[in-house]
Amino acid sequence: MENFATILVLGIFFLVLRMFRIIPMRALAVKERLGAFKGVLKPGFHFIVPFIDRIAYVHDAREQVIDIPKQRCITRDNVEVDVDGVVYLKVVDAQKASYGISNYHAAVISLAQTTMRSEIGKMALDDTFRERDKINDKIVMEIDKASEPWGIKFIRYEIRTIEPSANMMNTMEKQMEAERQKRADITLAQGEKQARINVSEGEKQAAINVSTGEKQKRINEAEGRSKEITLVADATANGLKRIAQAIGQPGGASAVKMRIVEQFLEEFGKVLAHSKISVVPGRIAELQAYFQGLSTLTGQTAEAAKPATQQPRSAK
Structure with missing residues (x-):
């Protein structure tokens, strides 16, 4: 009991x-x-x-993370690469997720792999590295369309690694080395080109500066000579004007003649002093008469130079 x-x-x-x-x-x-x-x-x-x-x-109603195993894909340019990724999804319809498919985890992995192989095959190797975001968006779009009857919502897909084969990696390293060497050569060539341009520009500017300075120097010298000639001409004109005024004064003409005689005697004395041959005038009488006339002229000049104020007194 x-x-x-x-x-x-x-x-x-x-x-x-x-x-x-x-x-x-x-x-x-x-x-x-x-x-x-x-x-x-x-x-x-x-x-x-x-x-x-x-x-x-x-x-599970939370967002789920499913690891997509690594698989080998062939790009458009026939390069083998190993690609793996991660897919993020969420169950939005429990009825479809229960009766629409037996195991949506396995279906998601298979669908993600086939879609990824298809998208990688449409691109060249270089594009797969540069356009990961586009590949991810396309994979999410394609998987989301196919998985709509399963009650699954794909949120995003991320490619983790893209690894080319060992031979391709070796080839890529050589290509990158050649590309770096090419860029270095181009940079050096451009540097040398720019240096030559700078040197030629400097020489050109230096030549322009020298020619400009020479031009200005010649202009300044010409202006200086012009001013010098002007000043000399003005001074000569003023001197001649004063000489003419002095000659116009009483006794001026006699003073001029006396000055000419003095200069003649001075120059004639220099000739006699430096000459190795005795110089005797050909016309002694004329030279004697010339000196006598000079004495007379000197006396007249002295008389003319006396003060003119004495003449009015003697007139009284």
Whole structure:
């Protein structure tokens, strides 16, 4: 009797556990009644009829991360590369995720791999490195269309690594080395070109500066000579003017003649002093008469130079 009571209590406890179910916040549960879909149980407390209703599937409602294994792809330019990635998805329809496909995780991996091979095959090797974002967007678009009947929403896809084969890596390293050497040669050539241009520009500017300075120097010298000639001419004109005025004065003509005689004698004395041959005038009488006339002229000049104020007194 006691055993029967114990079994009854355990049976009632088991029925109570089957009648009430608590769905956690992170999950979505699919309820079946007599093997047919009855509804989706959201997080919270739910009543289930024992032996009639049952929880057939429980799906994680959070965003899930699925690792896509590495696979070998061939690019448009026939280069083999190993590509792997990560896909982010979320269950949005628990009914489709339960009855639309048996294992959506395996289906997602296979679909992501085939789509990735297709997109990589449309691009050259260099484009696969430069356009990762475009590849990711295309893969997400294609997978999202194909997985719509599964109740799955693809959020994003990320390519982690793209690794060419060992031979291709060796070839790429040589190509990069050649490209770097090419850029270095181009940079050096451009530097030398710019240096020559700068030197020629400097020489050109220096020549222009020298010619400009020479031109200005000649202009200044010409202006200086012009001013010098002008000043000399003005001074000569002023001197001649004063000489003419002095000659116009009483006794001026005699003074001029005396000055000419003095200059003649001075120059004639210099000739006699430096000459190795005795110079004797051919016309001694004329030279004597010339000096006599000079003495007379000197006396007249002295008389003319006397003060003119004495003449009015003698007139009185």
